[in-house]
Amino acid sequence: MTTNDGLVRAGLLAAASAVAALALACGTGDSGRSGEAASTAASKGSPTAEAGKPIEPSNKAALATLTGNIVIDGSSTVYPVTQAAAEEFRNYAKNVRISVGIAGTGGGFKKFCAGETDIQDASRPISQTEAIACADKNIQYIELPVAFDGLAVIVNPKNTWVTCLTKAELKKMWEPAAQAKINNWKQVRDSFPDKPLKLFGPGTDSGTFDYFTEAINGTAKASRGDFQASEDDNVLVSGVAGDEAALGYFGLAYYSENKSKLKLVSVDNAGDGKCITPSIATVNNGTYLPLSRPIFIYVKKSVAERPEVKAYVNFYLSKSFTPLVESREVGYVSLGDKFYDAIAKRFNAGTAGTLFPKGAEVGATLDRYLQ
Amino acid sequence: MSMQTPATQSMFQPNQMMRRVMGGAFVGVGVISILISLGMLVYLVLDVAMRGLPWIDWQFLTSFDSRFAERAGILAAIAGTAFMMTMTIAVSLPIGVMAAIYLQEYAKESWLKSFIQINISNLAGVPSIIYGLLGLTIFVRYMMMGRSVLAGALTMALLVLPVIVVATQEALRAVPSSIRDASLALGATRSQTIWHHVLPQAFPGILTGNILAASRAIGETAPLVTIGALTYVPFTPESPLDRFTVLPIQIFNWTSKPQAEFHDLAAAGIVVLLLVLLTMNSIAILLRQRVGGTSRRRIG
Structure with missing residues (x-):
């Protein structure tokens, strides 16, 4: 019996120290300022005109009845925006189960073009190779810029x-x-x-x-x-x-x-x-060049008509969410109402394909989405 | 000592002083080694506990992840870990124990047996990411399970199987063969002998092996990242085909956030993971003491 007890204890120690080592490795060099979050969460102002508090969606009753799953994966850069939109959306549509992964833009497109995911987070436009992979599997997508980074x-x-x-x-x-x-x-x-x-x-x-x-x-x-x-x-x-x-x-x-x-x-x-x-x-305003870029979500066209997907993407691009893009927790730059309206219109019209046929462009502006 | 002949006495150098010093030094090295390893552990646990404990409350345990540290919780990860580990044990325990029984009690010595034996030992040392790739290919893609709890549980089952087999064999080997002989001599069949005498005797050891294996699996991240356990999951998995997250992935996700308060939240997650491990181990020790007691009485 004693040997067994020893074994258990050894295993326990090993497991504990492995976990603790992980903690130390990950947690070096930061200071505890846990109280700060609450106070700055809502108050941080933003210089752009449309910043303000998010408004309640007008279709609250309809949102509450939605059900279903939305599977999202892709860029870890876009993750904070998509995650925040999912979290806010959940306040209204409790029964829609949205999961978000961080496989990276490239890794995410592999899954997206294999038909595994409904929405793809991308920190750059789809590349030509990825577009071909999607076309091979007959997957059409709606390209929607969501913020500047x-x-x-x-x-x-x-x-x-x-x-x-x-x-x-x-x-x-x-x-x-x-x-x-x-x-x-x-x-x-x-x-x-x-x-x-x-x-x-x-x-x-x-x-x-x-x-x-x-x-x-x-x-x-x-x-x-x-x-x-x-x-x-x-x-x-x-x-x-x-x-x-x-x-x-x-x-x-x-x-x-x-x-x-x-x-x-x-x-x-x-x-x-x-x-x-x-x-x-x-x-x-596009003066910080060449190191600013738009970030995107790609919605699979075949699921865009599903009520919960349609509601989520519209929520994402609406004033119920976009004012939060520049909040501390998300940390990106808003595109502004003019663009969000045009991009929502693009989504609801189901316009498939990319406006970046050559892939990533340096210093790209989004005027092309206004037409 | 006092019986030595004068001849050997002259050749024998007692050198008591040196021997005592060496003996003392050996003990000293041992004590220092213990202190270093224990000290590290205490430091790490204290560091994690001091950072994490203030965050642990009912809200933390019952909420889903959030972009606000003070609203974020660990419910999805706890549920995912519990669901996945239950399925992992349900799959790996019977298969692992049966495989060990066959190898230990039935299989005849042959090149095939030693080949299998060597390979099982080798498998126990394969890096976990390899199992992740295997799971991705077989369960997620080929068997079309998707990136689900089921695929994760089966991958983890593969990962822990060799550990379970080796530990169970060890436990079976420790059962004295006189017990088998006595049972067989009284006319019991081989399977009766195994069921009624060998297994109850070996049970504590088997349980220990399984707990060690489960403790390994519960902290694994790499294979689950490979098969695609997710990052933001604001729901608990309800069916084996649901998507999921687990504690180590949730912890890792928090440590990679820019906001410092999430790093403390990760420490809180680690405390929860440690508590889960401790609970599992305590349950096992309790179970083992009870079962061990009855089996001994039965044999006596």
Whole structure:
């Protein structure tokens, strides 16, 4: 009996320590500020005109009677928006079961074009290869932009020499040719100090990586490989926060949550000295180039007529939800009422296909959805 | 000691001082090792508990995930874990125990048996992500179960089967063969012997093996990520074909959020996971003591 008791106890300890180790690994470098959430949740203002409180949907009675399942997967970048829309929608339509996964834009499109999911979250437009895969399976989709996202280039707060970088300088750091060659700040600009350049960025599966490489290096996924990559943005935050000579990039939402630990770098797109700092305003008015982008959902056309899907997508694009896009919990930039109205119209008309036939475009505006 | 002859006494160097020092040093190294491993554990558990405990209340246990940390709860993950583990044990326990009985009690020594035996031991060491890929191919895609609780449970069953088989065999081997011989000598058949005498004797060991296996499965994330357990699931699974999430995935999801309060929420999730593990283990110890007691009386 004693050996068995020992075994159980050993197993218990092993399990406990494994779990605890996971906790420690994941939870390094953050401070407890649990009380803050409640107070800032609703109060955070936003500079755009249409910001305000969400209004109650007019069809509350109809929503309450809906049932069914909606299966959503795709980009972890779009996840906060889609999840928030699902959570808010659930307040009215209790019996619609919406599940959201984070397989990544690429991984999600694989499932979507295999017919496994109803809605696909995408942090970039569908690629030509993915469009062909969908066409092969006879899956038609309605493409709907839902918000703007900005990428933030960030350095350590102790970094005194960088406030603005040109697109060319960013390219010099990140292009494939920089691999093993550009490893000192002085190589980027002569006036920079002689300090080792340490780079942090998202992993190659993320849509953020795709977009940054496309915007800066000219080709999606063309990047130097010798940087510290992680799919977990918190790892990038602590990496840059812990090294004076570090530079990294990720979604603007992560910067705004970690302002005290990081310093934001402005970006000069044309190299003409016009440095633009990413913010809700500069992302929304399209001046923060090239690192702002629209993010999308793709709705499978064959399910778009299902009442619960139709209600959810319309809710997503309505004033009952869109004012929350810029709230702290979601952290993206609203497209504005004009666009949301046009995009809802596109959905209800069942207009299939993409308006980005060539895939991701740098500095894309959404005017095409107004026609 | 006192009986030694003078000749050996002269060759024998007592060197008591050195021996005592070495002996003491050995104990010291042992104690330090214990302190290091226990200290780490205490530190980790305390860290998690201090961060997580303030978040654990009735609301946390009975709510679904939310983008507001103070409204977020762990109900879907608890339900998903419980549902999946129940099915996993229901599948893996009978298969694993029967396989072990066959291998230990019936199979004759042959190259085939040792081949199977080696492979089962090897399978117990295969990284869990491989089982995830296997589950994705067989259960999700080929058998068309979709990304459901059922597919997750079957994948987990595959993962724990080798552990169960090996542990059950170990337990069966520990039953003295005199008991089998006595039963057979009294005219019992082989299956009667196994059912009435070997299994009750081995039961505590079998249970321990199963609990260890279940404890391994309950913390696994990789295979479930592979087969597509989801992130935001605001409902509890009702049928085996429903989509689901489990505790480790919910915890992982919270740690990757930008807001710091979600990292404390993840600690709260870990505390819940630890409590589930502790509960499982305590139930097993209780069960084992009761069953162990009756079986011993029966044999006596």
